[in-house]
Amino acid sequence: MEQFATMLTAMLRAAERLLPPGRRQWAEAARAEAVQAPGGWSRVRWLLGGLWLVAREAGVMRKVMYWTGVGAAAVVASWTIWLSWRAVRLPYFDPQAVTDRVRILAGIAAIVVLPWVGRRRGWFGPVGSSITARLVRVAGCAAMCGLGVVVVRMDSHLQRGANVGPFSLPREIVGLLPLAGALAAALPWMRSRRKKADTGALWALAATGAGTMLVVLPLQALSIGYVAAILCVTARGSSVATVSLFAGACIGVASGFAIWAVVTAWGNDDQGLIPIVALMAGLLAAPAGLIAGWARPDTGDPEESRVARMRQGAYAGAVAGAVCGLVLTYFSVVAVFMMLVGPLAGALSGAAAGALAAQYPIRPRIDGSWAAGLFVQVRAR
Amino acid sequence: MSRRTAFSAQTLAVLAALVAQPSDWRHGYDLAGETGLKSGTLYPILIRLADREIVEACWEEGQPAGRPRRHLYRLTIDGLAAAAAALAEGPRVAAQTAKPRRAANRRLAEEGA
Numbered sequence: 001m002e003q004f005a006t007m008l009t010a011m012l013r014a015a016e017r018l019l020p021p022g023r024r025q026w027a028e029a030a031r032a033e034a035v036q037a038p039g040g041w042s043r044v045r046w047l048l049g050g051l052w053l054v055a056r057e058a059g060v061m062r063k064v065m066y067w068t069g070v071g072a073a074a075v076v077a078s079w080t081i082w083l084s085w086r087a088v089r090l091p092y093f094d095p096q097a098v099t100d101r102v103r104i105l106a107g108i109a110a111i112v113v114l115p116w117v118g119r120r121r122g123w124f125g126p127v128g129s130s131i132t133a134r135l136v137r138v139a140g141c142a143a144m145c146g147l148g149v150v151v152v153r154m155d156s157h158l159q160r161g162a163n164v165g166p167f168s169l170p171r172e173i174v175g176l177l178p179l180a181g182a183l184a185a186a187l188p189w190m191r192s193r194r195k196k197a198d199t200g201a202l203w204a205l206a207a208t209g210a211g212t213m214l215v216v217l218p219l220q221a222l223s224i225g226y227v228a229a230i231l232c233v234t235a236r237g238s239s240v241a242t243v244s245l246f247a248g249a250c251i252g253v254a255s256g257f258a259i260w261a262v263v264t265a266w267g268n269d270d271q272g273l274i275p276i277v278a279l280m281a282g283l284l285a286a287p288a289g290l291i292a293g294w295a296r297p298d299t300g301d302p303e304e305s306r307v308a309r310m311r312q313g314a315y316a317g318a319v320a321g322a323v324c325g326l327v328l329t330y331f332s333v334v335a336v337f338m339m340l341v342g343p344l345a346g347a348l349s350g351a352a353a354g355a356l357a358a359q360y361p362i363r364p365r366i367d368g369s370w371a372a373g374l375f376v377q378v379r380a381r
Numbered sequence: 382m383s384r385r386t387a388f389s390a391q392t393l394a395v396l397a398a399l400v401a402q403p404s405d406w407r408h409g410y411d412l413a414g415e416t417g418l419k420s421g422t423l424y425p426i427l428i429r430l431a432d433r434e435i436v437e438a439c440w441e442e443g444q445p446a447g448r449p450r451r452h453l454y455r456l457t458i459d460g461l462a463a464a465a466a467a468l469a470e471g472p473r474v475a476a477q478t479a480k481p482r483r484a485a486n487r488r489l490a491e492e493g494a
Contacts, residue, residue, distance in 0.1 A: 025438075026428055029409055029452030030420050036410040036448070046410075049420030056425060 001040050008047035009034060015051060018058040027054050069138060076145040077108045107148050107223035111141050114228055124231035130242040133234040136249050140230035143326055144223055151219065151333055222339050226322070229343075233319065244292035244316035248285075248346075251316075252323025255284035259324065260331045274337070277328070281338060282345030285320035289313030289350030293357025306358040310351045317350015318343040388467050391418055392426050396464040399436065399456045406439070406453035427454055435460030 009031060016027040030050035037043040055061055115124050127137050233240045259280050263273060293309035325342030328335040388396065394416040399407060413423050430436040434457055441451040456464055 023428070025440075025452065026424050029438075030424055032449040032451060033409040033420070036408075046413075046420045049422070049424070052421035053424045056421075057428070 001044065005034070005039070005043045005047060008044060008051065012047055012050045012054065015054040015058075018054055018060065020058075023057050026057070065138070069141070072142070073108060073111060073145055076149060077105070079149070106220040107144055107227065110224040110227040111144065114224075114231055124228070124235050126236050127234055128236045128238060128242070130245075132242050132246045132249070133236075133238075136245055137230060137234040139249075140234075141227065143330075144227055144230070147223070147326070147329060150330055219336065222336070226326070226339065229322065233315070239311075240315045240319070241292065241295065241312055243295035244288070244312045245319060247288040247291040247295075248316040248319025248350075249323055251285065251288040252320035252346075253327060255281060255320060256324040256327025256331075258284065260328060277335070277338065278341045278345050281321050281324045281342045282317075282349040284324065285317040285342075285346035286349040286353040288316040288320040288346070289353030290357050292316035292350070293354035294362045296354075296357075298361065306355065309358040310354040313354020313357060314347045314351035317346035317348070317353065319346070320350070321346020389426075391416070391422055392430070393467060394418065395423065395426050395430070396435075396456075397468055399454065400461065400464050400468060403456050403461050406455050408441075408451040408453055412454070430460070435463055 012027060012031050012034075016024050016031075019027055027050060030046070030053055034043055034046050034050070037046045127134055232238060233245060259277055262280070263277060266273060290313070292312040292315065296305070296309045296312045299305045299308060321342035321344070322339065323342075324346070325335070325338035325340070328338045328342075395412060395418070398412050398415045409420065409423060409427070412418075412427075413420060416423070418426070427436060427438070431438050431454075436454050437457050437460075438452060438454050441453055444450060
C-alpha cells in the first residue's frame with residue numbers, strides 16, 4: 001500500500017503540470033497534506049482526491065470526452081465510407097453507395113464545421129452548463145452519426161432494381177448550391193438582427209434555399225439542419241430552458257418508441273398512416289410543452305408570462321417532435337419525413353400546451369417547496 | 382422560489398469550520414477531519430472560496446522538519462461577514478452536515494489520527 005501511495009504521489013506531482021500556474025499551488029497543497037494522513041488506505045484516498053482535483057480543475061474529463069467523441073465520429077465516418085466503398089465492388093452493387101458517402105461526409109462536416117463557424121458569435125457554443133445540455137448535445141451528435149450508418153446499411157441490403165437511383169453529380173451540385181445560398185443568407189440575417197434591418201428578403205431566400213435542399217437532398221439537408229439545431233439549443237446562450245430540453249428529449253424518445261409500437265401493430269405499409277403518425281407525434285409532444293410551461297417562472301406580467309410559457313412550450317414540443325422523428329427514422333428510414341414534420345407538429349402542440357399551462361398555472365407550494373404529499377415542512381422565519 | 386443561499390451544504394460545513402477559529406490559519410487535513418470532506422471535495426471548495434475572496438491562502442513560513450510546508454487558509458474580513466450571514470441563513474444545512482462530520486471524526490479516531 002505504501003508503494004501505491006508513493007506512486008500516486010509521483011503521479012500527482014506530474015499531473016500538477018496540467019493545471020494553469022495559478023491553480024498548481026492547490027494540488028501541491030493536497031500533496032503536501034498527504035503526509036499528515038496516516039499511512040495505508042487513508043493516504044491513498046487523500047492522494048486520489050488530489051488527482052481528482054487536478055482532473056476537475058484541468059478539465060481533463062471534458063477533454064477526454066471531447067476527443068473520444070471526435071474519435072468516435074472519425075471511426076463512424078471511416079467505417080461508413082468503407083461500407084459504401086466495399087459495396088461498389090460487391091456483385092450486388094449498391095447504386096446509392098456514392099450518395100451515401102456524400103451524405104455521411106455532409107453530416108460529419110456539419111458536426112465539425114458548424115461549431116467552428118458559430119463559435120465567434122456564440123450561436124453554437126460553448127455548451128450550456130447543465131448536464132442535460134451536455135448529454136443532449138453528445139447524444140444528438142452521436143445519433144446523427146448513427147443515422148448515417150443506418151442509412152448506409154439499409155441501402156447496402158436493398159436489392160438491385162429497387163426504387164433508388166445511382167449517384168447523380170448534377171443533383172448533388174444543384175442541392176449543395178442552395179445549401180451554400182441558405183448559409184450565405186442566414187449569416188447576414190443573423191448579423192443584421194440587432195440592427196432591425198429588413199429581414200424579409202433574407203428569410204425568403206433562406207426558406208427557398210432550405211426548401212430546395214429538402215426536396216433535392218433531403219438527408220443531407222436534414223442532417224445539417226439537425227446538427228445546427230442540436231448545437232444551437234444546447235449552447236450556453238440558448239433561450240431553450242433546461243427543463244424544456246429535458247422534457248422534450250425524454251418525451252420525444254418515449255413517443256418515438258410508442259408510435260413505432262402502434263405502427264408495427266397496425267401495419268407499416270399503409271400510406272394512410274402518415275398523417276396519423278404526424279398527429280400522434282404532435283399530441284404526444286404536448287406533455288413536454290405543458291411541463292415546460294409550468295416550469296417557467298411567473299414574471300408578474302400575465303401577458304408576458306403567457307408568451308414566455310407558450311414559447312418554452314413550443315421549444316419543448318419541437319424538441320420532442322424532433323427526437324421522436326429521429327427515433328422513428330432509426331426504426332425505418334422511410335419515416336425520415338417525421339424528422340421534418342415531427343418538430344413542426346410538436347412545436348404547434350407544445351405552444352398550445354404552453355398556453356394551457358399559462359391559463360392553469362401550478363400554484364407554488366408553501367415556502368417554495370415542490371415536495372408532494374402531506375408532509376410539507378414549513379420553515380420558521 | 383427565491384434562492385436563500387449560494388453555498389452548498391459542503392461549503393457551509395467548511396465555512397462553519399473556519400468561522401469557529403476566524404483568526405487561526407487552518408490547513409487542509411485539519412479542515413477535512415473537521416468537516417468530513419474528502420480532499421477531492423474540500424480543495425475545489427477552497428479554490429472557489431479563494432476566488433471569491435472569502436478565504437485567503439498562504440504557504441507556511443519556513444521549512445518545518447520532517448514534513449513539507451503546509452498551505453494555510455483563513456477567512457478574510459469580508460469573508461467572515463459573508464460566512465456568518467450564510468451560516469445564519471442555513472441552520473438546516475449544519476444539521477445535515479453533522480452526520481458526515483461525526484462519521485469522519487469516528488473514522489479518524491479509529492485510524493488514530
